[in-house]
Amino acid sequence: MPRACGEGLVMGSSTLSSGSSWPRAWAAVVAGASVVSACQVPSGDPPAGYEADDQACDDGIDNDQDGLIDCMDVDCRVASTLCGERVPLYRNFQPENAPDTCHDQVDNDDDGLFDCGDRSCSDVPETCCRVEFSDRLCSDGIDNDSNGYTDCGEFTCKSGFVAVCMDERYCHLKPDGSIVPDDACCSDGKDSDGDGKTDCLDSNCVSACPKDEELSVAACSDGKDNNGNGYVDCKDFDCLKSKDPAVAALCAVPVTPKPPEDTEAACMNGKDDDGNGYTDCGDFSCTGLSIESVQAYCLEKLENTFAKCQDGKDNDGNGYTDCDDRSCRAGYVTCTDAGLCGYFTTKDVATARACVESVASSVKEMNELCSNGLDEDHDGFVDCADFDCARAPGVTVCADKPRMCGTQWK
Numbered sequence: 001m002p003r004a005c006g007e008g009l010v011m012g013s014s015t016l017s018s019g020s021s022w023p024r025a026w027a028a029v030v031a032g033a034s035v036v037s038a039c040q041v042p043s044g045d046p047p048a049g050y051e052a053d054d055q056a057c058d059d060g061i062d063n064d065q066d067g068l069i070d071c072m073d074v075d076c077r078v079a080s081t082l083c084g085e086r087v088p089l090y091r092n093f094q095p096e097n098a099p100d101t102c103h104d105q106v107d108n109d110d111d112g113l114f115d116c117g118d119r120s121c122s123d124v125p126e127t128c129c130r131v132e133f134s135d136r137l138c139s140d141g142i143d144n145d146s147n148g149y150t151d152c153g154e155f156t157c158k159s160g161f162v163a164v165c166m167d168e169r170y171c172h173l174k175p176d177g178s179i180v181p182d183d184a185c186c187s188d189g190k191d192s193d194g195d196g197k198t199d200c201l202d203s204n205c206v207s208a209c210p211k212d213e214e215l216s217v218a219a220c221s222d223g224k225d226n227n228g229n230g231y232v233d234c235k236d237f238d239c240l241k242s243k244d245p246a247v248a249a250l251c252a253v254p255v256t257p258k259p260p261e262d263t264e265a266a267c268m269n270g271k272d273d274d275g276n277g278y279t280d281c282g283d284f285s286c287t288g289l290s291i292e293s294v295q296a297y298c299l300e301k302l303e304n305t306f307a308k309c310q311d312g313k314d315n316d317g318n319g320y321t322d323c324d325d326r327s328c329r330a331g332y333v334t335c336t337d338a339g340l341c342g343y344f345t346t347k348d349v350a351t352a353r354a355c356v357e358s359v360a361s362s363v364k365e366m367n368e369l370c371s372n373g374l375d376e377d378h379d380g381f382v383d384c385a386d387f388d389c390a391r392a393p394g395v396t397v398c399a400d401k402p403r404m405c406g407t408q409w410k
């Protein structure tokens with residue numbers, strides 16, 4: 001719904017041109033709304049605080065200060081005549097996955113969807129169709145881009161650069177938008193990072209939560225989760241794998257021995273021979289073998305090279321393709337105590353870079369990668385034009401470039 005200045009918005013002065021004209025319908029709104037008197041509006045302009053007519057939806061200004069400009073604002077898409085699909089007289093069919101084709105109001109790929117309503121646009125961060133990717137926007141309880149996903153439930157909030165969605169200890173946002181870890185976040189009864197684990201059940205809170213030992217017969221049979229890791233008594237490895245004979249006897253479970261998965265035949269038969277939940281090349285007991293035929297077999301099957309992580313195939317048959325496969329995203333997400341988050345890795349950087357241009361072993365290397373003029377991840381966006389560089393807090397070489405998706409998304 002369009003909003004007026006009286007609805008909690010702070011307006012200094014209108015930025016619309018004083019010579020513009022506006023529909024008579026606005027006159028009735030101004031005459032009947034007491035809140036408009038608080039808005040400083042030059043004569044002839046629509047009242048500041050609304051973004052719901054053709055003029056306000058075509059001026060490049062965020063009139064209602066909700067962070068969405070013109071046709072990116074749902075108010076414009078509903079109320080103006082400018083944000084619908086345009087059908088060109090002559091069609092030029094082309095992919096719809098770049099900033100220009102995702103904001104031209106044309107269904108360029110003729111799939112029945114256009115611009116940010118097309119998944120081929122919304123799945124590309126550089127098109128700015130998804131605008132929730134900062135600690136402030138990912139913790140305000142608002143679906144800022146009106147796509148049905150809010151805060152840590154939004155894919156871009158889980159991008160790896162947003163501390164509040166990566167670590168349970170980040171729950172207090174400062175007025176300047178910065179965020180620092182706070183152990184108090186581990187006892188507030190909330191799932192701060194949206195990973196389904198609350199407070200001391202979250203591994204991020206290990207150092208913040210007091211722990212009782214779960215090592216004795218008494219502790220392993222009291223029905224309590226003494227060490228706060230989410231597992232009780234003999235379901236906890238501390239009890240189940242205890243070296244104390246008494247505890248081991250208490251938690252002993254009769255098990256039918258299974259053959260090891262460490263032979264050529266066992267590592268190439270498509271079965272989980274040792275019953276540990278991992279099959280063939282997905283089992284370390286196979287990938288760690290020095291048998292040449294097994295190594296060659298696994299090398300062919302695994303999805304863990306730059307080429308295989310960009311070939312559009314599910315090479316290892318685990319149901320995940322390319323960058324959706326964890327074996328391609330070899331980097332891990334981490335946040336420093338200053339709230340600086342990013343993708344880092346200490347192994348196989350080349351493979352991880354197939355999915356994230358700025359993945360590195362250090363902040364220094366991140367900046368080098370984002371200023372070398374190369375499209376490291378082959379996504380068509382180079383250096384600071386790539387979301388992975390432009391929005392990564394650790395990348396400082398992009399600071400003097402125009403802010404991707406605008407400065408309002410802080």
